[in-house]
Amino acid sequence: MKEIQTIQSQTKTIKTTERISGSEAIIKCLLAEGVDIIYGYPGGAIMPVYDELYKYQDDIHHVLTRHEQGATHSAQGYARISGKVGVAIATSGPGATNLITGIADAQIDSTPMVCITGQVGSHLLGSDAFQETDIVGISTPVTKWNHQITKASEIPEVFAKAFYIAKSGRPGPVLIDITKDAQFEEFDYSYEKCTGIRSYKPVPETDITTLETAADLINTAKKPMVVWGQGVILGEAENEFKAVIEKAGLPSAWTILGASAIPTSHPLNVGMVGMHGNYAPNVLTNECDVLIAIGMRFDDRVTGNLATYAKQAKIIHFEIDPAEVDKNVKTDVAVLGDAKTSLKALLPLLNENSHTEWHQKFKDLYQIEFDKVIKNDLYPTKEGLTMGEVLKEINIQTKGEAAIVSDVGQHQMIACRYADFNVSKSNITSGGLGTMGFALPAAIGAKMAAPEREVVMIAGDGGYQMTIQELGTLFQQRVPVKIVVLNNEFLGMVRQWQQLFFDKRYASTEMVNPDFVAIAKGYHIDAKKVTQRDDLKSAVTEMIDCQGPYFLEVCVEKEDNVFPMIPTGASVSDIRLE
Amino acid sequence: MSIEKNLYTVSIYTENNIGLLNRISAIFQRRHINIESLNTSVSEIEGVSKFTILVRMHEEQIKKIIGQIEKQVEVIKAYYHSEEDTIYQESCLFKIKSDLLFDERQIQNIIKESNARIVTVNKEFFVLEKSGRTQEIELLYRELSAFGIMQFTRSGRIAVTKDEMKISTMLKTFQH
Numbered sequence: 001m002k003e004i005q006t007i008q009s010q011t012k013t014i015k016t017t018e019r020i021s022g023s024e025a026i027i028k029c030l031l032a033e034g035v036d037i038i039y040g041y042p043g044g045a046i047m048p049v050y051d052e053l054y055k056y057q058d059d060i061h062h063v064l065t066r067h068e069q070g071a072t073h074s075a076q077g078y079a080r081i082s083g084k085v086g087v088a089i090a091t092s093g094p095g096a097t098n099l100i101t102g103i104a105d106a107q108i109d110s111t112p113m114v115c116i117t118g119q120v121g122s123h124l125l126g127s128d129a130f131q132e133t134d135i136v137g138i139s140t141p142v143t144k145w146n147h148q149i150t151k152a153s154e155i156p157e158v159f160a161k162a163f164y165i166a167k168s169g170r171p172g173p174v175l176i177d178i179t180k181d182a183q184f185e186e187f188d189y190s191y192e193k194c195t196g197i198r199s200y201k202p203v204p205e206t207d208i209t210t211l212e213t214a215a216d217l218i219n220t221a222k223k224p225m226v227v228w229g230q231g232v233i234l235g236e237a238e239n240e241f242k243a244v245i246e247k248a249g250l251p252s253a254w255t256i257l258g259a260s261a262i263p264t265s266h267p268l269n270v271g272m273v274g275m276h277g278n279y280a281p282n283v284l285t286n287e288c289d290v291l292i293a294i295g296m297r298f299d300d301r302v303t304g305n306l307a308t309y310a311k312q313a314k315i316i317h318f319e320i321d322p323a324e325v326d327k328n329v330k331t332d333v334a335v336l337g338d339a340k341t342s343l344k345a346l347l348p349l350l351n352e353n354s355h356t357e358w359h360q361k362f363k364d365l366y367q368i369e370f371d372k373v374i375k376n377d378l379y380p381t382k383e384g385l386t387m388g389e390v391l392k393e394i395n396i397q398t399k400g401e402a403a404i405v406s407d408v409g410q411h412q413m414i415a416c417r418y419a420d421f422n423v424s425k426s427n428i429t430s431g432g433l434g435t436m437g438f439a440l441p442a443a444i445g446a447k448m449a450a451p452e453r454e455v456v457m458i459a460g461d462g463g464y465q466m467t468i469q470e471l472g473t474l475f476q477q478r479v480p481v482k483i484v485v486l487n488n489e490f491l492g493m494v495r496q497w498q499q500l501f502f503d504k505r506y507a508s509t510e511m512v513n514p515d516f517v518a519i520a521k522g523y524h525i526d527a528k529k530v531t532q533r534d535d536l537k538s539a540v541t542e543m544i545d546c547q548g549p550y551f552l553e554v555c556v557e558k559e560d561n562v563f564p565m566i567p568t569g570a571s572v573s574d575i576r577l578e
Numbered sequence: 579m580s581i582e583k584n585l586y587t588v589s590i591y592t593e594n595n596i597g598l599l600n601r602i603s604a605i606f607q608r609r610h611i612n613i614e615s616l617n618t619s620v621s622e623i624e625g626v627s628k629f630t631i632l633v634r635m636h637e638e639q640i641k642k643i644i645g646q647i648e649k650q651v652e653v654i655k656a657y658y659h660s661e662e663d664t665i666y667q668e669s670c671l672f673k674i675k676s677d678l679l680f681d682e683r684q685i686q687n688i689i690k691e692s693n694a695r696i697v698t699v700n701k702e703f704f705v706l707e708k709s710g711r712t713q714e715i716e717l718l719y720r721e722l723s724a725f726g727i728m729q730f731t732r733s734g735r736i737a738v739t740k741d742e743m744k745i746s747t748m749l750k751t752f753q754h
């Protein structure tokens with residue numbers, strides 16, 4: 001804690017202190033950080049904090065989820081839609097370990113989150129006490145930072161640091177473990193926000209020469225192409241980004257987590273890259289002469305086989321995290337720094353351009369994809385309903401203004417491919433970890449953070465059942481999330497792989513499902529099931545018009561596949577259309 | 579990419595923190611990299627600790643690892659150095675039966691030639707200490723094992739670099 005002491009001694013404010021318990025201090029720290037909602041589940045080792053939450057219930061809204069995993073995903077949904085730090089709280093032992101999936105998800109998707117866990121009394125640490133688990137050890141590889149508090153006096157500094165670390169630079173999850181005695185202990189409380197840590201540099205300095213080299217490359221490029229990621233959204237650089245691509249006329253493709261930074265309908269938006277991305281940006285990745293990566297990390301689901309990825313292109317990488325540079329793809333120019341500042345500085349260095357012929361290539365390839373894939377997905381002629389037409393109907397009825405919270409699987413790829421995004425921070429999905437069960441709790445968190453937004457959750461029948469208990473949370477909190485389950489009676493994405501790569505040996509992917517409508521109704525949620533195309537439109541209308549939460553099950557074609565597809569190990573340009 | 583794996587000395591300057599060893603070793607473990615030796619100690623700067631880790635790997639790979647290490651909040655700076663860039667020592671202790679010291683003239687010669695030092699002698703055993711480069715210690719081990727070694731232990735490598743490290747100035751610029 002040395003660094004914080006230094007900081008504090010430098011700011012010569014006179015601090016007022018009050019003598020309170022550790023657990024009350026925790027609430028006060030949360031309030032000082034502007035936290036209004038936290039998600040969690042009580043238990044022995046965290047009870048003193050819950051007792052304070054009871055007293056402070058007018059100031060801070062605690063949402064009782066039905067599982068600690070749900071608390072983390074709700075905190076993530078909250079953070080993803082608002083840009084604020086999400087907070088989850090749990091007891092020691094199983095409460096703490098139940099947080100791990102959400103923490104790992106937040107780590108790989110750079111989501112700012114603070115998790116608080118209770119811990120056994122400090123005199124019991126290391127003794128295998130009841131519900132003792134080494135959560136600091138367990139969470140180390142999946143947190144940006146973590147810390148165990150054993151003395152109440154550490155609370156203000158550690159909390160201030162936690163929020164600062166979670167939110168600054170490349171965001172991520174932080175875990176604070178607090179022994180029960182530290183929760184009870186009284187001390188002189190005062191709070192000061194953290195403004196810096198000497199060993200931690202959240203944003204690297206931007207070297208102006210790298211910007212100049214990047215601008216030269218872009219200005220002289222004949223076939224430039226942008227691939228942007230979540231860095232644009234996390235850095236709140238949407239406007240700067242738009243200005244750059246518009247000035248230089250750059251066709252721009254997105255990774256899943258980058259989606260929605262600019263509207264789907266923007267003429268320079270050429271679609272999604274990666275395994276189930278669009279045909280044109282994948283194929284043309286291997287034809288462009290300059291590839292401009294902005295706030296993305298060349299995930300293997302994006303690049304396919306690295307040995308054949310954009311080998312012909314000069315690569316420019318705008319990146320906040322120096323460890324990402326050259327990690328997967330060797331760059332020619334790395335522009336370190338945050339996206340907003342870098343792009344702002346880049347703009348005046350760029351020449352105006354339009355690259356009309358090059359754009360035409362994207363349009364031509366789009367047409368091929370439309371004829372082979374998109375047409376059948378959105379305007380099917382066969383009898384069974386497609387996932388794509390459900391998305392199309394939602395687009396129409398929400399005018400592309402909804403935030404789409406998707407789970408993991410085929411429906412996720414379809415949602416990302418076909419949802420219209422007019423507003424940033426609208427594609428909330430588990431990208432890096434691919435966590436089934438993410439959607440329902442995340443949608444609850446998102447809707448609570450942004451009640452003014454329409455939040456439509458899309459899940460498969462598999463993933464929905466992984467956190468289906470959160471219907472209880474939805475019901476108790478009356479969160480008007482619109483739940484859409486695209487039921488193909490299969491673990492569809494795995495079945496697709498079994499069909500394509502395992503000779504249709506459908507090992508454990510067929511699902512015998514319960515009456516989903518009855519379950520929703522059990523929680524007093526309006527619900528409907530659609531099996532016919534003719535009923536889809538009116539059902540979506542009923543869902544959107546509904547004031548409260550709504551559950552819509554759409555029975556879709558059982559064995560449809562998601563295309564295009566880059567098979568594992570193949571090159572982006574070997575993307576299959578069928 | 580160079581095909582050859584080299585021995586690298588990784589020096590990490592850090593804040594004092596209980597969990598940091600775990601965090602740092604996890605970075606190597608994830609990539610199945612065996613740590614040849616590891617030493618933690620205070621550094622030349624008050625309140626700053628230093629890890630010295632010896633690993634055998636490709637340069638491409640070590641660069642990425644350094645990035646992952648530096649990313650940790652409590653890591654001030656990490657470096658990697660080749661053998662030629664550092665001046666290093668390892669240290670070891672041998673516990674040997676005291677009889678041998680008197681019965682085997684050879685042993686006394688070995689001790690003298692190797693610049694090893696007798697730390698303690700009693701009726702049953704004596705303890706020999708030797709600091710030096712890896713090969714020197716290995717040689718001494720081979721020579722003494724012919725006579726029987728009761729216990730042997732060797733320290734992690736400690737190293738300083740030939741070039742300056744500028745941690746203090748870096749810390750000043752970090753200060754807010």
Ligand SMILES: Cc1ncc(C[n+]2csc(CCOP(=O)(O)OP(=O)(O)O)c2C)c(N)n1
Nearest residue numbers: 409410411434436460461462463491492493
């Ligand atoms: C927690 C977890 N377990 C397993 C998987 C592997 N997995 C990826 S997609 C998928 C199938 C998803 O099925 P469903 O939720 O019905 O969606 P669909 O693909 O049918 O749209 C599975 C099992 C995963 N991503 N997450």
